[in-house]
Amino acid sequence: MEKTFVMVKPDGVQRNLIGDILSRFEKKGFKLVHAELKQVSKELAEEHYGEHKEKPFFGELVSFITSGPVFAMVLEGENVIATSRKMMGVTNPQEAAPGTIRGDFGLTVGKNVIHGSDSEESAEREIGLFVGDKPLVEYKKDD
Numbered sequence: 001m002e003k004t005f006v007m008v009k010p011d012g013v014q015r016n017l018i019g020d021i022l023s024r025f026e027k028k029g030f031k032l033v034h035a036e037l038k039q040v041s042k043e044l045a046e047e048h049y050g051e052h053k054e055k056p057f058f059g060e061l062v063s064f065i066t067s068g069p070v071f072a073m074v075l076e077g078e079n080v081i082a083t084s085r086k087m088m089g090v091t092n093p094q095e096a097a098p099g100t101i102r103g104d105f106g107l108t109v110g111k112n113v114i115h116g117s118d119s120e121e122s123a124e125r126e127i128g129l130f131v132g133d134k135p136l137v138e139y140k141k142d143d
């Protein structure tokens, strides 16, 4: 079954939005197979956001994501990568549609509440980085 990596960023954790956000994914039908409140190290942040290394906002990005705990999770379900990103809305919360997580909860592109893998390759890479070989839980088959 398809899996993705999703993380509530430090602004979302600080603003007590973990429950609201997780609830949306649960109600949609995705299964939470791993979750962890985690303080991201500078090394992990730089690795995770490696593709943005040359961008002018890279330093800001790393310092924000390491500024407080994140809620890192792995979600599982049919087409979870694309569907969870649709539920998040576009990167800039000012352009994100109402009803999406960023559209409802975010205001600026830096503090945009949530991150989700954008492809199967990123999901595999990001789950590897954040979860490593910790076991994922298994659910009973739906009736």
Ligand code: CMP
Pocket (backbone or CB within 6 Å): 052, 057, 060, 061, 091, 109, 110, 111, 112, 114, 115, 116
């Ligand atoms: P995310 O999906 O976590 O992936 C890269 C992040 O870079 C993105 O969300 C934004 O939060 C951040 N980002 C993109 N553009 C800017 C910008 N102009 N200034 C600060 N952060 C940005």
